[in-house]
Amino acid sequence: MRPADSAFSTRLVSLDVFRGLTVMAMVVVNNPGDWGHIYPPFEHAEWNGCTPTDLVFPFFLFIVGVSLAYALAGAKSSHAPLRPVLGRVARRAAILFLLGVLTSLYPHFNFGTVRIMGVLQRIALVYLGCSIIYLKTSWQTQAITLLAVLIGYAVLMQLVPVPGIGPANLEPATNFGAWLDRTLLTEPHLWAQSRTWDPEGILGTLPALGTGLLGALAGQWLRWSGPAPVGKTAGLAIAAAVATAGGLLWATWFPLNKALWTSSYVLFTGGLALGLLAALYWLYDVRVYRRSLAPALAFGINAIAVFFFSAILSRTFALLCLPGPAGQPVGLKEWLYGWGIAPFFSDPRAASLAGAVVCLLIWLGILSLLRRQNWVWKV
Template identity: 30%
Template sequence: MTNISKQRLLSLDTLRGFDMFWIIGGDILFKALGQQTNWSWADALARNMDHATWEGFYGFDLIFPLFMFISGVAIPYALFSQLEKGVTTKALYPKILKRACILIILGMVYNGGLNFDFENLRIASVLGQIGLAYLIAALIAIHFRKCNAIVFWIIGILIGYAILQLVVPVPEYGAGILTPEGSINSYIDRMLLPGKLYGTVFDPEGLLCIVSAAAITLMGTLAGLILRSDHFTPYKKVLLFVITGLGLIIIALVLNNWYPIIKSIWTSTFNLLTGGISFVLLAIFYLIIDVWNYQKWTFFFRVIGLNSIAIYMAVAMVHFQATSDFLFSGFASFFGDFKLVILALGLIIIEWLFLYFLYKKNIFIKI
């Protein structure tokens, strides 16, 4: 069998593209299908295309942590390969810090930073959390490069974070009050985070959430270390990922009875659940694409995954939906109740063609 451990993994780009697909219109498409058909699978998907209000978990809650897991998988490929070539850890600091700073700035731009209304600007952001969690995970990873050490860091962060949320008292509320107003996350964000908070009294990308999110990024790093290792056959890697993933999911669901799964404050149980699902998804994509070499179908998703930051920012700056309405409204009117489905497909097609243009021009925005 061909040694694929150190080659670029098509499965990783495909999984990233699959993840981004739901952000750029996949959710709208399946919501429309669920509304306009009696298909049980479409209705089930449609009901999962929203975030949980507070406690609980929907499929759409996986999108963000899965992306962070994938960014963690890339750490051994992007950084460890340089260390193996003789680059010092200190020489990597500027690169890691630069990436974090750029993502923080882009996150503020995404939130409306170019309006220069800094008093009402939301400083916390999805991109900022990705950048800072990556910064924490990357610094840990380049100093502790063994799987065992990474596992200890993951466990330490998850347990330490759980202790903070469950044991440390919040003034006027007490300890273990996991509500929007009473959680330790909310209290710290109100005290220390400048600008506007997403949830008025809390922010799902707040300061403590960044620390928690570093754990799932490190889970990805652990997966990346295993993928690059020559000590396991591809099938053993798949088996390891499936066992690990299912184990994390079971632990999360058991603990959920006492320590609820809450995305908005990134409880450790949320990390365990989404990390477990991410391991299983990586196993499936890796097995099909890189081990069994079924790769032709991946092109659609790889075009998205190779320019994930570009499309994330473009969606904020370009009204793709208006273009879809302009081009496809007339055509969609022939489909009666399915008009919204056709317009959602049009939106995805236009966004994908934009990314395909970048792909053909060999333009890839990497940070």
């Protein structure tokens, strides 16, 4: 735990708000009262397509890119040796990756079937890769790298035959990425719901790197001393329109797909992230609007803590069994929902959403207390 930076003048307030809103959305979609009754916008697309829920993870990776463009700018411009900086970056990435593995291990710690990849693991790899590219290259090279990654990934997924299976395809268990995960990670260490492929697998991390690079480019644009704030906002908005349109056009032959993290999905979700950042930047950093900041900032400055501890607590509550409304034993969270929320709603989907909102409010109380104490958890 480290003291939080409370000086708005030294931070990009819009980025803190963006991060906070994204984490709040994550809490809501990850914690429904009843997984069997969810409104469609709060579910992931079954395969191809993109729902509002499918925007949460790419938005966070985009934010990682913007953040590192601010956090590492001093080291890049100082022309000092980069080895110590890269060491700190590698250390942080390793801690994030290990935290992700720990969430998979807890509470049974079965190393024989632990999922190696995951959300925190992908964040760690994207942070590491984007940081190295940002520190070592110009923004022009980063833009070229982004395009090369997206085009190369599309070619690999759509044209290269899958060993032992046949022609290239985009089906869950038979695409090139799924084959690579089974080959390198082996089936016991893949996503537990499938064991034949992993939505945060190895190959999909490559285009996810593109999402982070798009954020890094946006961060450098905002840091550039050339354009006035109005020009910076307009530049983000234009880039948002181009990227979103490009993603939708590309989706006609390489569909939007979060699990595969398709190139069209990178451009489409990145364009929406650019548009939201433009709006927030104009509101909070240009117009200096300061009302209703507290909830988003509370979540924004402790984003990793929310993700990690919400996963740990959810698994812990599942171990504490109590008799449910129908008499069968259920975990503590299900027990609280079954007795304290569900009976007050006639629509089970509304009750499920209410359960997610209650979880959000509990986290808001905890994080607001931490923020008042001026502390933030960093890795």
